[in-house]
Amino acid sequence: MIREHFEFRQTIATILADEPRHVAAAKAGMLAARHEVERQIALDPYFAATFEPYAPKDPERTVARMVRAAGEAGVGPMAAVAGAIARAGVEAMVEAGASFALIDNGGDIALVSDRDLTIGVYAGASSLSGRIAFRLPPKSDILGICTSSATVGPSISFGVADAVTVFAPDPAVADAWATAICNRITADDTSVLDALPGTGVRGVLAIIDDAVIRHGDLPRIVRAKVDERLITAGRPDPR
Structure with a gap:
């Protein structure tokens, strides 16, 4: 298996693939998606600045995915950017013939897989950080596994959770809802989860x-020892 680090401006990702041509496809897919987002920001800087749902006119495919996901979650469209870009990269890998494709875009993962996978959970100073993981069976359709944190990394959060991981078929949806849930959930108030039916979110671990x-429906959780050197650290969104 190939593991390759990839950086382009704010996108900092890890690509997992079986063949070099699939890695190349992932990079091309992510770059194309980034260019769509950058064109939107150049036309309308408010798109990158708002923390509220926002619907620009005639968005391109990646931007449209961000707008739709963020609108349902009640957050700004840039809250879905990492998941949407990761999805574009994995779609490009699949189009290039990959049956195994995984992109970790700063903690926001899109994947298809022909094998079992173990995805570790990093939750900062929590005693559970690096000690548990999800055990995923093979998955032929794209799956998003996106994590937001109020205590880890540079992304803006209004919450207190060390980690909120969301599973959804659309990585942009998983990304937007990870942000929305992390902004609001506390150990004593989980009412934000009541809004999830019908959104496409399959499961949440906070x-x-x-x-x-x-x-919801989560993969099997197993004990693990997460190697922190494998964590893909991201930069803040350009807001």
Whole structure:
């Protein structure tokens, strides 16, 4: 298996693939998606600045995915940018013939897989950080696994959770809802989860200090020892 680091401006990603041509396809797909987002920002800087849902006129495909996902989650469209770009990269890999394709875009993952995978959970100072993981069976359709944190990394959050991981078929949806849930959830108030039916979100795992909140359909959780050197650290969104 090939593991390759990729950086372009704010996009900092890890690509996992079986063949070099699939890595090249991932980079091309992510770059094309980034250019769509950059064109939108150049035309309308408010698109990158707002923390509220926003619907520009005639968006391109990646931007449209961001807008739709963020609108449902009640956040700004840039909250879905990492998941949407990761999805574009994996789609390009699949179009190039890949049956195994994974892009970790700063903690926001898109994948298809012909094998079992173990995805570790990093949750900052929580005692559970690096000690648990999801065990995923093979998945022929794209799956998004996106994580937001109020205590780890440079992304803007208004919450307190150490990690909120969201599973959804659309990585942009998983990304937007990870942000929305992380902004609002606490150990004593999980009411934000009541809004999830009908959104496409399949499951949520939230870690707040040593408290664990589970919701929906999650993969099997196993004990693990996460190698922090494999974590893909991202830069803040350009807001």
